Amino acid sequence: MTEDLVWRIAGGSGDGIDSTSQNFAKALMRAGLHVFTHRHYPSRIRGGHTYVEVRASENPVNSRGNGYNCLLALGDSFARNPKENAIYGNEEIKPLAENLDELNEGGIIVYDEGLIDVSEVPNFEARVEENDWNVYPMDLRSLAREHGREVMRNTAGVGVTAALLDIDLKHIKELMRDAMRGDVLEANLDILQEAYDIVSEEEFSHDLRVPTGNHDEDQVLISASACIAYGALDEGCRFISGYPMTPWTEVFTIMSQNLSQFGGISEQVEDEIAAAALAIGASHAGVKSMSGSSGGGFALMGEPLGLAEMTETPVVLIEAMRAGPSTGMPTKPEQSDLESILYSSQGDSNRLVFAPGNAAEAYDQTREAFRLAYEYQIPSIIVIDQKISGEMVNVDESFFDREPNPDLGSVLTEDEIAKAAHHESGKFKRFLHDTENGVSPRTIPGQKGGRFLAAGNEHSEEGHISEDPVNRINQMARRAQKLEAIREDLDTNDASHQTTFGPEDAEYGIITWGSQQGAVMDAVSALNDAGHSVKGLGVSDLMPFPKKDLAAFLESVDEVIVVEMNATGQFRGLARKELGLYGEKMASLLKFDGNPFIPQDIVTAFEETIVEGKDDVSNERTKYLPEAGVIQ
Amino acid sequence: MSVFSAIGEEREIDSNEFTPGIEPQATWCPGCGDFGVLKSLKQAMPEVGRSPDEVLMVTGIGCSGKLSSYFESYGFHTLHGRSLPIARAAKLANPGLEVIAAGGDGDGYGIGGNHFMHTARENHDMTYIVFNNEIFGLTKGQTSPTSPKGHKSKTQPHGSAKDPVRPLSLALASGASYIARTAAVNPNQAKEIIKEAIEHDGFAHIDFLTQCPTWNKDARQYVPYVDIQQSDDYDFDTHDRREAADMMFEAENALHEGQVLTGRFYVDDERPSYQQEKQATGEMPEEPLAERYFDEDYEWERTADSLLERHK
Numbered sequence: 001m002t003e004d005l006v007w008r009i010a011g012g013s014g015d016g017i018d019s020t021s022q023n024f025a026k027a028l029m030r031a032g033l034h035v036f037t038h039r040h041y042p043s044r045i046r047g048g049h050t051y052v053e054v055r056a057s058e059n060p061v062n063s064r065g066n067g068y069n070c071l072l073a074l075g076d077s078f079a080r081n082p083k084e085n086a087i088y089g090n091e092e093i094k095p096l097a098e099n100l101d102e103l104n105e106g107g108i109i110v111y112d113e114g115l116i117d118v119s120e121v122p123n124f125e126a127r128v129e130e131n132d133w134n135v136y137p138m139d140l141r142s143l144a145r146e147h148g149r150e151v152m153r154n155t156a157g158v159g160v161t162a163a164l165l166d167i168d169l170k171h172i173k174e175l176m177r178d179a180m181r182g183d184v185l186e187a188n189l190d191i192l193q194e195a196y197d198i199v200s201e202e203e204f205s206h207d208l209r210v211p212t213g214n215h216d217e218d219q220v221l222i223s224a225s226a227c228i229a230y231g232a233l234d235e236g237c238r239f240i241s242g243y244p245m246t247p248w249t250e251v252f253t254i255m256s257q258n259l260s261q262f263g264g265i266s267e268q269v270e271d272e273i274a275a276a277a278l279a280i281g282a283s284h285a286g287v288k289s290m291s292g293s294s295g296g297g298f299a300l301m302g303e304p305l306g307l308a309e310m311t312e313t314p315v316v317l318i319e320a321m322r323a324g325p326s327t328g329m330p331t332k333p334e335q336s337d338l339e340s341i342l343y344s345s346q347g348d349s350n351r352l353v354f355a356p357g358n359a360a361e362a363y364d365q366t367r368e369a370f371r372l373a374y375e376y377q378i379p380s381i382i383v384i385d386q387k388i389s390g391e392m393v394n395v396d397e398s399f400f401d402r403e404p405n406p407d408l409g410s411v412l413t414e415d416e417i418a419k420a421a422h423h424e425s426g427k428f429k430r431f432l433h434d435t436e437n438g439v440s441p442r443t444i445p446g447q448k449g450g451r452f453l454a455a456g457n458e459h460s461e462e463g464h465i466s467e468d469p470v471n472r473i474n475q476m477a478r479r480a481q482k483l484e485a486i487r488e489d490l491d492t493n494d495a496s497h498q499t500t501f502g503p504e505d506a507e508y509g510i511i512t513w514g515s516q517q518g519a520v521m522d523a524v525s526a527l528n529d530a531g532h533s534v535k536g537l538g539v540s541d542l543m544p545f546p547k548k549d550l551a552a553f554l555e556s557v558d559e560v561i562v563v564e565m566n567a568t569g570q571f572r573g574l575a576r577k578e579l580g581l582y583g584e585k586m587a588s589l590l591k592f593d594g595n596p597f598i599p600q601d602i603v604t605a606f607e608e609t610i611v612e613g614k615d616d617v618s619n620e621r622t623k624y625l626p627e628a629g630v631i632q
Numbered sequence: 633m634s635v636f637s638a639i640g641e642e643r644e645i646d647s648n649e650f651t652p653g654i655e656p657q658a659t660w661c662p663g664c665g666d667f668g669v670l671k672s673l674k675q676a677m678p679e680v681g682r683s684p685d686e687v688l689m690v691t692g693i694g695c696s697g698k699l700s701s702y703f704e705s706y707g708f709h710t711l712h713g714r715s716l717p718i719a720r721a722a723k724l725a726n727p728g729l730e731v732i733a734a735g736g737d738g739d740g741y742g743i744g745g746n747h748f749m750h751t752a753r754e755n756h757d758m759t760y761i762v763f764n765n766e767i768f769g770l771t772k773g774q775t776s777p778t779s780p781k782g783h784k785s786k787t788q789p790h791g792s793a794k795d796p797v798r799p800l801s802l803a804l805a806s807g808a809s810y811i812a813r814t815a816a817v818n819p820n821q822a823k824e825i826i827k828e829a830i831e832h833d834g835f836a837h838i839d840f841l842t843q844c845p846t847w848n849k850d851a852r853q854y855v856p857y858v859d860i861q862q863s864d865d866y867d868f869d870t871h872d873r874r875e876a877a878d879m880m881f882e883a884e885n886a887l888h889e890g891q892v893l894t895g896r897f898y899v900d901d902e903r904p905s906y907q908q909e910k911q912a913t914g915e916m917p918e919e920p921l922a923e924r925y926f927d928e929d930y931e932w933e934r935t936a937d938s939l940l941e942r943h944k
Contacts, residue, residue, distance in 0.1 A: 236932060445722065445726065446686055464652075
């Protein structure tokens with residue numbers, strides 16, 4: 001098997017790391033490769049250690065892989081004053097020093113000797129020798145300065161690594177021409193070519209080359225955040241309201257930047273309570289609407305979320321999780337909001353929750369979340385996290401070749417209102433008890449004859465506040481009935497939200513949910529390649545819970561590891577609650593250090609616990625919880 | 633049949649149309665000032681030519697929140713303090729609706745204070761009626777943001793150490809473009825002010841003084857009142873922000889001392905509404921968004937047609 005290229009560019013936040021890596025990934029994608037990007041950044045505006053990885057392979061990629069093999073270490077132009085070394089350490093060398101741990105044996109290092117003094121990097125020479133790394137220092141800063149400006153040293157770096165890896169500059173140049181104009185473009189093209197030429201003439205000590213790509217379809221490089229935004233737009237969403245918070249801001253920004261072009265409205269408002277309330281208000285008035293937030297901001301949305309449940313106002317909320325509790329680690333991923341998403345807000349929970357496992361699923365499930373929310377008049381929540389929200393992956397362009405669906409679902413026209421049997425005089429029975437699947441017909445303010453009161457208090461069929469016990473039971477039962485109807489709808493729908501992978505008759509299973517799916521997929525492949533018999537299940541439906549799918553998977557294997565990014569095994573707890581058994585089959589592999597699972601974490605845990613029977617794993621960054629709910 | 637045929641329909645409207653088959657006595661105590669708001673509102677509606685089907689009444693929680701139950705129209709009885717964000721989005725979604733939001737002093741000036749400030753600032757074209765009885769009524773008589781300093785209640789047994797909120801000044805500072813105070817004890821003025829507020833093209837705030845006979849024992853707490861427009865003692869230009877500010881300051885001080893000054897305090901006819909501002913910048917379509925979903929001829933654009941290019 002040809003080795004995948006995993007290229008890492010490191011520098012300070014604000015050094016253009018994001019845009020440079022995106023162009024690099026696109027260039028490789030245009031060359032026919034499958035790509036995947038992974039971002040790591042601090043909660044700091046400028047400076048601080050940040051990196052982006054681009055993995056490129058001739059085969060489809062699901063995760064960042066294990067480690068990486070080519071480092072481009074720029075200087076950090078926003079490094080703090082050297083006097084602050086005592087507090088922050090030597091920031092100038094961090095793009096090199098902080099990235100060595102994960103660099104694979106035999107890997108390549110390109111660093112900017114204009115800014116980085118390797119004699120200050122602890123044990124550098126020894127580590128290079130020990131790991132057989134191939135080091136190519138280059139004064140990227142001077143090269144950039146000579147032709148243009150210092151900030152263009154990332155272009156010089158790209159030229160150097162392109163030469164080292166034998167990457168054709170054609171696509172990179174095309175992308176530069178698309179993005180830049182005039183002197184800036186010329187300077188960048190010159191820098192790129194010169195850096196490439198200088199290095200091409202040298203002899204290399206490494207043999208890593210970019211793999212050969214062979215797509216037969218046009219591709220787009222896209223993140224789950226963009227997929228959520230596009231899924232929403234294609235489903236007819238024309239209103240968004242929000243308050244900025246990392247990482248939800250990505251969806252909010254993409255929507256805000258594009259919505260007016262589609263004739264929609266975006267509102268940045270005073271707080272998250274208002275944000276969710278606005279989306280509910282717009283939806284009540286007949287516009288497909290969404291809002292969202294992250295962790296603490298979503299906690300504020302608990303109140304309006306309950307209102308949407310009680311008034312049966314369709315709305316889609318995004319929860320882009322980050323490490324908690326409280327403000328936690330703003331730029332680090334975690335999957336620890338599951339329980340709060342399922343049950344936040346008072347009363348019996350009545351909502352839909354989906355957690356897509358990759359960008360394409362994010363598009364599909366956003367469309368599904370809107371369809372179901374409007375069809376069944378219930379709030380839908382889409383759960384993503386800091387990892388999946390910004391990582392870019394190539395998807396076939398034809399995947400997005402879909403028809404829009406502006407249907408408001410169970411809304412009546414005025415003609416239908418006039419004919420409605422339960423509309424005699426005065427208020428319309430908006431919350432009619434006696435319906436087939438729990439869904440009562442809906443009217444929109446301004447329609448003749450459709451008047452009703454949407455009340456956050458328990459209410460009668462017309463919407464009047466009511467504490468009548470019989471009405472209460474009828475209304476609760478009807479709202480709960482919708483969840484059952486939706487479960488059936490999902491089961492009969494072609495779009496299964498649970499993703500299975502690996503051999504069907506495998507002996508062991510690995511279950512995960514949401515953003516960790518890719519790493520589990522790669523781990524399952526690696527384990528089968530190593531001769532084990534393992535299959536995987538990525539769960540996306542969290543409410544209504546896919547009991548049948550999960551039970552069938554659990555029945556079919558001897559033992560299961562549940563992989564999730566939190567400290568308490570929240571999904572395993574949910575599965576136990578929903579299924580009421582299989583506790584002895586489910587162990588948890590947990591990680592909550594701010595870094596997502598890499599496939600090797602899961603491979604190691606499987607081999608040590610299931611194969612060797614240890615009751616813990618040697619990786620100190622992961623935590624192993626043996627079987628759940630077994631009475632000792 | 634058109635999509636929202638109730639909107640803009642020309643016909644004679646009777647104030648009785650705004651009476652639902654449910655009686656306010658269910659919640660409101662005998663002698664409650666809230667009856668006065670309801671009555672004035674019902675009387676104002678035929679005069680502004682709006683029918684029940686084209687009005688969206690959005691209310692908060694508390695005695696005042698029940699207004700949406702006792703006033704016949706499309707209604708949304710929301711959460712404590714949250715009427716404004718819901719109301720303003722409904723107005724953006726369908727500007728043809730007559731959107732009226734209502735709540736109490738705790739609802740509007742306490743828990744919903746942030747929304748009040750920002751809705752006024754954005755100058756949404758809507759009417760906001762705050763039932764101000766200086767007390768939490770439905771939770772049985774606790775100190776509210778407008779209760780006078782020193783007010784004793786079960787939750788403030790030592791007497792409130794806080795100065796009350798100044799609703800008029802707060803509305804002005806926040807950017808409301810129509811600000812008035814009226815009282816349930818003055819139904820004719822109240823009707824006129826509600827009418828003006830509804831017809832005003834921008835955020836109209838009415839601080840509506842409503843007596844609470846149960847928890848503020850003096851059921852005549854706002855009597856006698858003075859109508860500043862009818863009195864020779866108060867001559868100022870309601871279109872002048874500075875003069876209005878001075879007058880509000882005086883009226884708010886006077887209320888602390890037991891003198892009730894009512895009337896219109898500030899009117900800005902020049903300032904465009906938020907909807908107009910947003911349409912001017914291209915952030916909002918000219919035609920009501922809500923209509924689009926019913927328009928079978930409308931062509932819904934796909935993201936694949938315009939947005940994927942940048943991802944290639």
